[in-house]
Amino acid sequence: MKAVVFTLGCKVNQCESATLIQGLKQKGYDVSDELGYADVFIINTCAVTAEAEKKSRQAIARVRKFNPSAKVIITGCASEKSPKDFIEKENVFLVTGAKSKDKILDMLEDRGVFIEKNDEYYEEYLPAGTLKTRSYIKVQDGCNNFCSYCIVPYLRGRSRSRSPESIKKEIEFLKPTEAVITGINLSDYKFNGMKLGDLLRELKDYDMRIRLGSLEVGVIDDNLLSATKELKDFAPHFHLSLQSGSDKVLKEMNRKYTRDEYAYKVDLIRKYYPESAVTTDIIVGFSTENEKDFEDTLELVDRVCFSDIHCFAYSRREGTKAYSLSPLDEKIKKERLDVLLARKTSLRKKFIDANLGSEREVVIEETEKGFQTGYTDNYIRVYIPEGDNLSGKVKVTLLKEFEDGALAKPVD
Numbered sequence: 001m002k003a004v005v006f007t008l009g010c011k012v013n014q015c016e017s018a019t020l021i022q023g024l025k026q027k028g029y030d031v032s033d034e035l036g037y038a039d040v041f042i043i044n045t046c047a048v049t050a051e052a053e054k055k056s057r058q059a060i061a062r063v064r065k066f067n068p069s070a071k072v073i074i075t076g077c078a079s080e081k082s083p084k085d086f087i088e089k090e091n092v093f094l095v096t097g098a099k100s101k102d103k104i105l106d107m108l109e110d111r112g113v114f115i116e117k118n119d120e121y122y123e124e125y126l127p128a129g130t131l132k133t134r135s136y137i138k139v140q141d142g143c144n145n146f147c148s149y150c151i152v153p154y155l156r157g158r159s160r161s162r163s164p165e166s167i168k169k170e171i172e173f174l175k176p177t178e179a180v181i182t183g184i185n186l187s188d189y190k191f192n193g194m195k196l197g198d199l200l201r202e203l204k205d206y207d208m209r210i211r212l213g214s215l216e217v218g219v220i221d222d223n224l225l226s227a228t229k230e231l232k233d234f235a236p237h238f239h240l241s242l243q244s245g246s247d248k249v250l251k252e253m254n255r256k257y258t259r260d261e262y263a264y265k266v267d268l269i270r271k272y273y274p275e276s277a278v279t280t281d282i283i284v285g286f287s288t289e290n291e292k293d294f295e296d297t298l299e300l301v302d303r304v305c306f307s308d309i310h311c312f313a314y315s316r317r318e319g320t321k322a323y324s325l326s327p328l329d330e331k332i333k334k335e336r337l338d339v340l341l342a343r344k345t346s347l348r349k350k351f352i353d354a355n356l357g358s359e360r361e362v363v364i365e366e367t368e369k370g371f372q373t374g375y376t377d378n379y380i381r382v383y384i385p386e387g388d389n390l391s392g393k394v395k396v397t398l399l400k401e402f403e404d405g406a407l408a409k410p411v412d
Contacts, residue, residue, distance in 0.1 A: 003029040004038040006063065008056055009046025011182045011213050013076060015136035016101050017044045023105040035062060040071045042104065045078035047151060049315035053078045060090050071108075075101050080155040083113045098155050133365045133374070133392070135176035136213075139167055139199065140183025145216075147243075148254045149286065151317040156184050161191045164202045171206060177392050178235070178363045179206075182213030195219075197227035204230045209363060209377065209393065211235035214281075217257040220265040225272045236276035237379040238269050243283050245300030246293035253286065254321070259300050266304050275358075277307040277351065277379040284340055285314040285333030287325035294336050301343055307351035307379065309344040313337045352380055352406050356398050359411055364390045373405075381405030 003024045007017040017033065020042055024031045029040070041063040045056035056078040063072060072092040079086055080097035087095055096104055097115040107114065140161045143153040161183075171179060181199075183189060189196040196219055203210060210231050215238060228234045240262070244250050247258050266278055282297065301309070313333040316323050360376035364384075367373070371383040372390050376398075383402050384390065388410055396408040 001029050001040065002038040003031045003040040003042065004035060004063070005031065005033055005042045005044065006035060006059060007033065007044045008059065009044070009048065009052060009076065010184075011136055011180060012138055012141070012184055013044050013046060015138040015182060017042075018136060020044075020101065020104060027105065027108075035066065037066045038063075038070055039067070040073065040108070041067075042073045042075065044101070045074060045076035047077040047081045047155060047317075049312065050317070051315065053081070057086075057090065060086075060092065073104060073108075075104060077152065077155045080115065081151065083115050087113055099157055133176075133363055134178045134180060135174045136180045136182050137167060137170060137174075138162070138182055140186055140189045143185040144188065145185060145256075146254060146321075148252065148321040149283065149314065149317065151320055152184065154319055159185055159188045159190075161189045163191055164194065164199055167199070168202065171203070171208070176208050178209040178211060180211045180213055185216065186213045187216035187219035197224040200224075200227040201230060204232065207232055209233045209235055209361075211237055212239075214239045214241055216241060217262050217265050220268060222268075225268065229272065233377075235377040235379070236273035237279070237377070238273075238276060239279045239281075240266065240269075242280040242300070244286065244289070244293065245282075245297030246289065247296075249286055249289050249293045252288050252322075253283075259296065263300065263303060275355075275378055278304065279308040279310070279379065280304075280306055281310045281312065282340060283312050283314050284336040285328045287314065287316075287322060287327050289314075289328065289336075294339075298339070298343065301340075301347070305350070306344075306347050308348050309340065311337060311340045311344055349401060352398075352401050355380055356400060356406065359395055359397050361393055362396050362408070363393050382408040384408050384410065 005017045005020050007013050021031050043059045046052040060072060073094045074086045074092050075096045077098045079095045083095045083097065086092050093111055094107060095113045100114055103114065142157040142159040144159045146153050187196065189199055217240060242262060243253055243255055245259050269276055269278060316327055362374045362376045362382050364372050365374040367386065370386050372386060373381060373383055375381055382396055382405055384396060390410065395411040397411055398406045398408050400407050
């Protein structure tokens with residue numbers, strides 16, 4: 001029997017899909033994470049934006065082209081939001097929500113809808129198998145922040161964290177070259193008085209590269225940063241969510257920091273890691289954003305000098321506090337997004353250029369179009385011409401800007 005697990009959305013979704021892959025393998029399935037013929041398709045959906053939800057629905061039509069009679073199972077945030085739509089309009093076999101993915105392996109023969117509302121506990125999954133070099137280790141789920149634009153807390157539930165013992169057991173099972181520690185709100189990791197910095201100290205004896213998932217401003221302090229210094233191999237890449245550079249808009253988004261506080265935390269990161277990558281998410285065109293607010297965002301972007309930016313046009317999500325606000329004209333949102341995308345491209349090039357000629361460690365992930373590819377510790381995608389049979393972690397010299405990263409060669 002052939003199964004495909006197709007994933008949309010965040011790193012947490014990727015981690016949860018990896019768990020499903022491992023479980024399907026144990027049940028004797030031939031499993032892939034790439035679209036192709038299969039007897040069973042599991043689509044792990046996303047609903048963070050209207051476009052992500054649309055793509056989640058479109059994925060059903062895509063998988064049916066490979067096998068119209070296949071069993072299609074839908075899970076994740078989009079199905080948590082609108083479970084009956086998938087059964088009634090899309091005629092899929094099984095729908096589970098964002099909190100029920102661990103149940104799928106026991107429900108492969110159960111037709112219908114299963115949405116679990118209990119978010120009091122942390123689901124202890126099977127260790128996450130992987131079809132890639134990099135392993136995602138999910139340590140936290142849910143969110144208590146309730147940003148005014150965000151639907152995720154209503155779909156994922158309240159914040160809850162995983163025990164260090166369970167996390168270490170998974171790492172020892174996987175023995176990854178690189179582990180990405182991730183969660184829906186990783187910054188809110190709390191287990192019996194332990195916080196994220198304490199968890200990292202629990203991992204300091206493991207011989208692997210450790211990278212952190214998306215972080216919130218409030219978690220960045222000397223305690224966390226000193227904990228990263230105690231790790232054997234820490235990837236100096238901090239994805240620090242911004243969303244807006246306007247204090248007015250940040251307040252209306254229910255983001256609990258100011259632009260100056262954000263800039264201070266980036267300065268603190270660079271005090272510990274001068275060559276670190278600092279990446280971020282920015283939403284343009286929030287309903288109350290005016291031209292000055294957008295200019296404030298651009299000014300802060302230039303001040304911080306990000307190495308990369310994930311840019312999004314604001315998408316109203318029914319059920320959130322900001323949904324009732326009158327949206328901006330789509331033309332205005334597109335114009336501002338285009339400006340920010342141009343700034344992103346310029347800053348990414350500047351960061352890559354600053355690293356040319358340097359030696360960095362890279363974890364080789366895959367081969368494509370005649371190149372072996374992977375990411376440096378400070379998150380530059382590198383392309384190494386095929387020839388040397390490379391695997392795992394290698395040291396490379398960055399030669400020149402190339403496609404969406406840098407051309408590199410192994411260090412002799």
